[in-house]
Amino acid sequence: MKGLKAILPMLLAGNLYGLSGNDILIGVDSVMNAPKDRKTLMKMTLIDGKGNERVRTAESYQKGRDKRLIKFITPADQKGVSFLALPNDVMYVYFPAFRSVRRVASHIKYQEFAGTDLTYNDLGSFGYSKDYNAEIVGEDDVSYILKLTPKPGTDKPYSYLKMWVDKKTFLPQKVEHYDKSGSLWKVMRIEGVKNIKGYNIPYKISVENVKKKHKTIMEFENMEVDVGLSDDIFTVSYMRR
């Protein structure tokens, strides 16, 4: 289990001295971002409160924690629309109808992406420990229960997160997102995990917006990891292809 090996020394130390919430959160990030890169076909099913479904599909490329390119395949009116996220909140959107690439500012970070329950920020980078402090607030036989509060100076739309972390795999099983008033806003669940090249990788994730009664199910198909994706893929030039 490659992701876990990287944090093994820390976990061993934790067994001796007791794991802190922040230690566990670093472990979560390490496991979630263990592959050097990944390429997948992403299927997003949007379900509204009445049970109506809409489906979006996109090619997704990720390198490290903070380089990501998403190119829409369906629906037809969004075909070719691409989203590129780079380090330091640099983001671009390409609109094929206008043949133009648009730099987008971080004010859209917390807007919903393409009708899903995910924000641009959710898609931009993976990593909780950079933005949150964690404390252990509970534990059962299979999970640590963490409370994540935004670090001072970070701009987050949530007052805190509550995360259930699998003790064996260090994958988050469920994350509850609470709004600024402390009300439950969104619930993310990992609903399926595959082992690919020794990595435990979620292939099915759901995000439910409790307030809007809207849900997005993301399924990752044909996933390939550690394929040596070139940095050239994560450029404005490549978005237009």
Added chain:
Amino acid sequence: MILLLVSDINGDVLGYYRYCFGCDTARWTWNEERLELRFSGSSDKVSYGADFRFRVFGIPNINGLSDIQRRDKGGISPIYVQPREAFITLYDIPFGGLEVSVGKKVISWGKADGINPTSQISVYDYEDFFDIGAKLGTNGINIRYSLGNFWVEGVFSTFSPDAIPPDPYSSVFFSSFPDTINIVALNDTINIPKNGLRGPSEFAIRFAGTVKGIDLSLIYFRGYDGIPYPKRIDITPYNLIEKQVKINLIMEYPKYHMLGFNFASTPFNLGFWGEFALFIPDSFETQKRLLLPDPFGFDSVTLTFQPNKPFLRFVLGWDYTFPKGIYANLQYIRGFINERSADSLRDYFILRMEKTFFDGNLKVMPANLLLEVGNWGNIVWIPAFEYYPVDNLTASFGVLLIWGKGDSPLARMEKIDEAFFRIKYSF
């Protein structure tokens, strides 16, 4: 390794209708059904694209019995086929980082929304006043070499004119003769650049990249204005008592250099962009000839000429998403699309605000506003909304309202108040 091309056919079916309720005689001004087909395919090393529009205008073109007897029904439903793009692009051939496109392609270089003074390669399609910024493909070769976050791009193309809107919208581009002149015949001729290697050629080069989080580009363009200007005007008095004249108008496309600078950045969570285009026109003189002695003072006739003075057009823009998802986009513009000389430049604000409802199924755009700076009574307001009941289907409704005073082009368009409805299905 060259993989097989994966080919796709996509497109739209569109119904588009406009009714001018402000015109002297209220009437339908647009009645179109359109099929747009887009062909595309790509592999690691090559891609292609083509875009064709098949357009049917529902206003019959019938002048006699023979027009309604035609087997192609062309008089009843005139059909127009319009090739917009057809190009092939090679990647990393013969070496990595190189991208070469050949054919008819839309090339858009600006950073601003809709008004892009530095984007001069692809000609503009001004046919639809609601679709400002639409471009037509240009024949040429486009070479781009990328190195990380920097690239240099060159384009060599042949001249193509802008498409201007039909009457009465064309009045935004062309001044009319004074009402005191009664024109009994107007003959206009447009001379396009002479065919050959030099005559119709245009070229541009762009250096672009990101420095300290700011996207920058420098552009040089050498080519023609897409709008023709009067080169010679012959005014022939026809009936001295009725003050009637005949006019023969010869127009040409002025040539110019353009130096451009673009930037885009995101300070303080805001989107912030700018385009600056310095136009340096070649010498272009208009001859005005009165063929008989001038009894009416026609020498006082003024037209919009292309002067030889350099001039600067620019756009500065900001956008922001407020809490509750209210999106605002503000641009300050020096020089609207029709203003192409130092003497004609005016300043404008364009404000766009929008908000979506019902899980994004309804987008409301209450403030689509153009305001002329200093002449605040000159306004274009297009409140509209878009409805997306199912995937791939968009229905748009709205109205165009224009207020104009004085010598503003908007004054010439003030009566063009319209309602519009557009429905589009993408496949």
